[in-house]
Amino acid sequence: MMDVADLVERARRGHPRAVARLISLVEDASPELREVMAALAPHTGRARVIGLTGSPGVGKSTTTAMLVRALRGQGRRVGVLAVDPSSPFTGGALLGDRVRMQDHATDDGVFIRSMASRGHLGGLAWATPQALRVLDAAGCEVILVETVGVGQAEVDIAGLADTTLVLVAPGMGDSIQAAKAGILEIADVFVVNKADREGAQSTVRDLRNMVALATRDWKPAIVPTVAARNEGADDLVQALDKHQAWLEESGELQRRRLARVRDEIEAIALTSLRVDLRDDGRLDTLADRVLAGSLDPYTAADELLA
Amino acid sequence: MMDVADLVERARRGHPRAVARLISLVEDASPELREVMAALAPHTGRARVIGLTGSPGVGKSTTTAMLVRALRGQGRRVGVLAVDPSSPFTGGALLGDRVRMQDHATDDGVFIRSMASRGHLGGLAWATPQALRVLDAAGCEVILVETVGVGQAEVDIAGLADTTLVLVAPGMGDSIQAAKAGILEIADVFVVNKADREGAQSTVRDLRNMVALATRDWKPAIVPTVAARNEGADDLVQALDKHQAWLEESGELQRRRLARVRDEIEAIALTSLRVDLRDDGRLDTLADRVLAGSLDPYTAADELLA
Incomplete structure (x- = not known):
C-alpha cells in the first residue's frame, strides 16, 4: 500500500526520488493521482514554465543545458521535462538528450525527467500539465519543457508554457520562410543557435523582418547563441526575464x-x-x-x- | 440553401467539384455533414486506403505521383488526400506537394486534395475518416493518404489505412536505427526511395535485418524505387496487392x-x-x-x- 501523503510530503521537500515517483504515477495514469493532485494543489502556481521547441538538429538539448547552468548560477531551482510525443522518428533523439543532461545529475537543485505517454488514452495533453504540477509543488522556480518539433495538437507547447522559445539554426532558413505564420504565433523568444555558423546573420535578419510584420502586442526577441560553447546565455536569460515582466504587467x-x-x-x-x-x-x-x-x-x- | 441530396448525388457520380465541395464541408466542420454522411453511408466500404508516411525529404509526393500513374494505368480510380497536421514547420512542404501533383489535375479519374484542420476542435482524427468516406462514396477504388512524418497521435496513419507505406531514403539510416521499434509496428511495406543513391544497398540491408526480427504475422516487404524516374512502380504495386491479399485472407x-x-x-x-x-x-x-x-x-x- 502506497503512502501517498508521505510521498507528496517528501516531494514537496524536494526529495528527487519522491518527485520521480510522482511523475511516474502521472506517466502510468495511476489511480492514486487523484489523491496526489489533491494534496499538491495548495502548493502549486509558483513555477515559471518555459517551453523550448524547434526542428531536430537545432540544438534544443544543448540550449536547455546552457539555460540550466545559467539559472543554477543564479541559485534558482530548475526542473526539466523532456516531452517525447512517442514518434517513431524522434524517439532516438531523446535518448541522446538524456545522456547529454547527465552533467547535472548530481546537482540536487535540478530535476531532469523525460516523459512519454505512448498508448495512454489522454496522451501528453493529459500528462504534461500534471507533471508540471508535481515539479511546481516540489519547489522548481523555473521549469523548462523541451519538445521535439512544434505544432502537434497533443503537445501544444505554447499552450503549456508562460514563455515559448523557438530555436532555429542557420541554414534552415527555408523552413523559417515556409512557416512564418505558425512560428510567429507561438514564439515569445527566438534563439538563433549555432550562431557561429555561416548564414547566421541572414537568419537573424530574416527573423527581424518577420517580427517587424507581426501584429502581436509582444514583439518576440531574437537572441543569437552558441549553446555548445555557452555563448549567449546571459542575453537569453535577460530576454526571458523581460518577457516574464511583460507577461505580469500586461x-x-x-x-x-x-x-x-x-x-x-x-x-x-x-x-x-x-x-x-x-x-x-x-x-x-x-x-x-x-x-x-x-x-x-x-x-x-x-x-x-x- | 444548400441542396445536400443533389450535391451528394453528383459526388457519387464522380463530379470533381461536388467531391471537392463535400471535403470542404468536412474541413469546415459544417453542420450539413450529418445529412451528408447519412446519404453517403450506403455507398461506402469499397475503397482501399493506403497510407504513405516518412520523414521530410524522402520523396513522399514523388512516390505518391508515381503510384497514381501506375494505378491509373490499370484503369483504377484514385483519390489522394494529403493530410497537413498544421505544423508550422511542415506547412510549406505541402504547398510544394500540391504543385507537383498538378500533372494529374486534368485526369478525371483522380481526385487530389490536401486537407488541414488547424483550429478545429476534433482535429484531423475527426476530419480524415470523413474525407475518406467522401472519396470512397465517389467511387475511388484506391485512396492514397499522404502525411508528413509519422507517430502523431492525431494523424495516426496506421490507424486510418489498410496498408501503410513507410518511405525511407539512403543516408537517413540513423533515424531508421533510432526508430526501429516504432516503424516496425506500423509499416506494411517499406519503400527505399532514391535507390540510385549511395548507401541504398545498406539501407535495404538494415531494413531486412529489422524485418527479420519482427514478430508480426505480416513481414513487411521492402521495395527499392527511384520515384522521380518512375523506377520500381510495378514492384511497389505488386507489394501492395500482395499485402491486400494477405489482409483479406487473414x-x-x-x-x-x-x-x-x-x-x-x-x-x-x-x-x-x-x-x-x-x-x-x-x-x-x-x-x-x-x-x-x-x-x-x-x-x-x-x-x-x-
Missing part, C-alpha cells in the same frame, strides 16, 4: 495560466469520458453497422452518447 | 476497418462532448479555483461532468 500571464488550467481540466474530463466510451459494449455493435453501411457515423455517435 | 482487413470505424464514431462523439464542455460556463469558475490552489484538477473535472 495581465497576459494570468490569461495564459487560466487557459492552461481550463485545458487541463478539460483533458482530464475528456479522458474519463473516453474511457467510459471505450468500455461501452455498444461501440462494437454500432461500428459493425457503420461498416456495413446501414448506419452513418453521426447517428452512431448519437446512439453511443444517448 | 481477416486482418475486417479487423482494421472495424477499429477504424470505432475510432471514427468515438472522435465524433468526443468532439461533440468537447464542444459542450467548452461552452459550459462552469469551466471558467472551476479553472479560477484550480489556479488559486483551492481545488485540484480532478475534482474540477468531476464537477464539470456532474
